Structures are given as structure tokens and as C-alpha cells.
Amino acid sequence: MPRGTTDEDLIIDDQENGLFLVNRRNFVDDEILAKEKREIFSKCWLYLGHESEIRDPGNFLTRRVGGRELIFVRGQDGVPRAFLNSCPHRGALVCREKEGSGRMFRCIYHSWAFDLEGQLVGRSDADRYSTSIPKGTHDLVSVPKLDEYRGMYFVNFDPAAMELTDYLAGAKEYIDLTMDQSAEGMEIVGGAQEYGFKANWKLLAENSFDGYHAASTHATYFDYVVSAGGELGDGIATQNEPRDLGNGHAVVEYGAPWGRPVAKAVPSWGEEGEADMAAIRAELEARFGKERAHRIAYNNFNMVIFPNLVINNIMAITVRTFYPEAPNSQKVTGWALAPVNEKPNVRQRRLYNFLEFLGPAGFATPDDCEALNLCQKGYDNLDGAMWNDISKGMGSDDLNTTDEEQMRVFWREWNKRIGEGNADD
Numbered sequence: 001m002p003r004g005t006t007d008e009d010l011i012i013d014d015q016e017n018g019l020f021l022v023n024r025r026n027f028v029d030d031e032i033l034a035k036e037k038r039e040i041f042s043k044c045w046l047y048l049g050h051e052s053e054i055r056d057p058g059n060f061l062t063r064r065v066g067g068r069e070l071i072f073v074r075g076q077d078g079v080p081r082a083f084l085n086s087c088p089h090r091g092a093l094v095c096r097e098k099e100g101s102g103r104m105f106r107c108i109y110h111s112w113a114f115d116l117e118g119q120l121v122g123r124s125d126a127d128r129y130s131t132s133i134p135k136g137t138h139d140l141v142s143v144p145k146l147d148e149y150r151g152m153y154f155v156n157f158d159p160a161a162m163e164l165t166d167y168l169a170g171a172k173e174y175i176d177l178t179m180d181q182s183a184e185g186m187e188i189v190g191g192a193q194e195y196g197f198k199a200n201w202k203l204l205a206e207n208s209f210d211g212y213h214a215a216s217t218h219a220t221y222f223d224y225v226v227s228a229g230g231e232l233g234d235g236i237a238t239q240n241e242p243r244d245l246g247n248g249h250a251v252v253e254y255g256a257p258w259g260r261p262v263a264k265a266v267p268s269w270g271e272e273g274e275a276d277m278a279a280i281r282a283e284l285e286a287r288f289g290k291e292r293a294h295r296i297a298y299n300n301f302n303m304v305i306f307p308n309l310v311i312n313n314i315m316a317i318t319v320r321t322f323y324p325e326a327p328n329s330q331k332v333t334g335w336a337l338a339p340v341n342e343k344p345n346v347r348q349r350r351l352y353n354f355l356e357f358l359g360p361a362g363f364a365t366p367d368d369c370e371a372l373n374l375c376q377k378g379y380d381n382l383d384g385a386m387w388n389d390i391s392k393g394m395g396s397d398d399l400n401t402t403d404e405e406q407m408r409v410f411w412r413e414w415n416k417r418i419g420e421g422n423a424d425d
Helices: 030-039 164-168 171-179 201-208 219-227 267-288 290-298 344-358 365-381 405-418
Strands: 011-014 019-023 046-050 059-065 068-074 080-084 099-101 104-106 113-115 120-122 145-149 152-156 186-197 241-246 249-254 300-305 309-313 317-326 329-339 387-389
Touching: 011 405, 019 405, 030 317, 030 405, 046 059, 046 068, 046 186, 046 317, 080 145, 080 152, 145 164, 164 171, 171 241, 171 249, 171 300, 171 309, 186 344, 186 365, 201 300, 201 309, 201 317, 201 329, 201 365, 201 405, 241 405, 249 405, 267 290, 267 344, 317 344, 329 344
Parallel strands: none
Antiparallel strands: 011 019, 019 387, 046 152, 059 068, 059 099, 068 080, 104 113, 113 120, 145 152, 186 329, 241 249, 249 300, 300 309, 309 317, 317 329
């Protein structure tokens, strides 16, 4: 290790010698997890949901975000809101359904009722409460901050947090590339996929834009795609690099052999598939010009918005979040995103691609879960093997997507929030 560092350091960022090490204690320590909950999940913007999930007035869903139970609802006035899912009376969950539509929420315990704007509208024995209680005392509690970008809604539990648009920084460019796929808008398709596995949440953040592991961990899938007519290194994509997007967000953008239902066909889709993709490319060019349309059609990207939102715009689009259950386990939720009013045969190809690679039983996800679980098991050797190495490409002027700069971006932001100037109380 570099001079002056110890086993107590959380990361070693030795830019002079091109060495970046992460202490494996960060993946197993209960105190570090408690600090993450306090300094990251209580202070960063966290993804809540997409506007299409509460499309009409009265639509609602419940979701656990950053350790809090929330209600996400579109009021009768058409305005989306987010409330803590906790009755002001005794604290019971007010809404027990995962999703639905209605005109009010009613707590099962004492039958307190709230309208979709969160106001108390009824309770039994209401005349037994003082009329001097300040108005609003018994309304549902709104989250401190709720905001959206391009239909993606985020919450922040820190009233003093920076505004969402500033927080997203350069990630907005890639959200735009995703949402611009359709002039009619984008929508979440078919609900959510939920699963969990035994590995620290930060390992999945790393894995989500790690190009280094793809050829080895997912070799079976690449062989399958090539056999179906895809071409490795076909030269169509215009970029092949990782990028620091600010505030801990990073992305890898690259070309790949698979078909992309936004506008890139492969031979296995036949003449119909090529015609479908040509029509979409023509529409994109009409809206954006040839250069941007080409980028939307052919360039893949894997992006992590710090701390735990992944957008993988590849052979399909997945939006994914993951939260720690313990230092060695996490819960993952994934959604498929697609254009509104997409042609049925194009939607079918998209969802097939999604399930084939990105779904919990696809080619990729089980491989990744197994690899990350093996990492977690390896941390049982902490007393003799203390450090993970994330140095690939460090110091190079010619980074590519198999380097690890994007992970270093994540870890520097993590260390700023957890390791630097955040001593335990």
C-alpha cells in the first residue's frame, strides 16, 4: 500500500501511482451500513417511480424507498404527490395495496380517512377531538422533497438537499437519450420484477456498468447473440468510453452485437424487423437530425445515478433500484421501459430481449448474482485479504468501457459522503 495508508482507510485513491483500492470492510461492516443510511439514503435523491405508473387521477402505488414506506399518488387535481405511508394517529400503514385507483385512503386500525391530497376527511367519533388542534396536524405527512425529470420522479428526505436538476447533472443527457426514443412518451410496462440475493448493495452498483466482466461472465449470451446474426465490434456505435457525469453518476456508452428495438435490427428479425427499425430511424432523423438519431438508435449505455438507480439502455431498457437489507444482502426492483403506443411486434421483441438478458431468470442476472455472492463469501477472508482493486485504466488518456473509471467515480462520491468529514457522532 502507499506510504501513510492503513487498514482503517475506506478507500486508497493513489493517482500518482495509478492505484485505487477499496477496503472490503465497506461490504461487511454494520456501522458503515448505518452511516450509509444516514449520509446517503437520507440525503441523496432516490428514484420513486415513473409518471406512467400513476397515469390518471386516483392512481396510486406504494413503494419502499430509502427505508421508508411511501404512497405515490396522482390527486384528483392531476398533481402527483408522495406521502409517508403512516397514519398520523397510531402509525399504521394507511395504504396496504401495492397499486390501485380510488378516491381516498382509509386506515384499517381506527378508520381514519384521507383524500388523495393527504388531508384528513373523516374519522369515527370526530366530535371527541378538540377543535383547537391546529389544522393539518392530522393530515398525511408529505416527503420533504419530490421532483421529476422527464417523467421520472425522485424523493429526497433532506429538506436542505440541492435541487434535483442540479443533482442529476450530466445524467440528464442520458435520460434525454432514453426518453427521446418516442415522440409520444415512454411508459413502464407490465409492473415490477422483485428479487434479492446475498451481496452488498455497492457490488451491484459496480456491476451495473462494469464492462470488464461481460465477455467472461456472460460468454454464453454473447455466443448466442453472434450465432443469431449479431456482430461483435460492428463499428456502428459512435462511442466506446466511460464518462463521469458529476455527483457520483457515471456511464459507459458502447456498441454491441444485439438488436435494439429502438431502431437497430439483427438478421434474426427478418425483413419485417428491418422495415420496422428503418421506419423508427427515419422518424428519429426527422426529429433530431442524423447524428443524434444514429446515437439513439445504435449506442448502448449503462448508467448508475448515485447511489442506486440504474438505467441500462441496451437490447431493451431496464430501470432498476436496489437497497441494502443487511451488509451482505439486498433487495432489487426492476422495471421495463418502452415507448407509448409501440407497435405490438416491436413491443414483443423488446420484452423478449428484456426477459432473455435483463430479467431475474435471463442470461445475465443469475450470472451476476452468483458472481457477486461469491465476492461476498470471499470477504470472510477479511483478516488476510483486505482490499479490492479497481485500478484498471487509471491514469490513461484513452479510457474504454472495460476500464474501471466509472466505478472510481462512484467510490469517490461514496467516500466524500461516508469517509471524508463524516465522523461518527
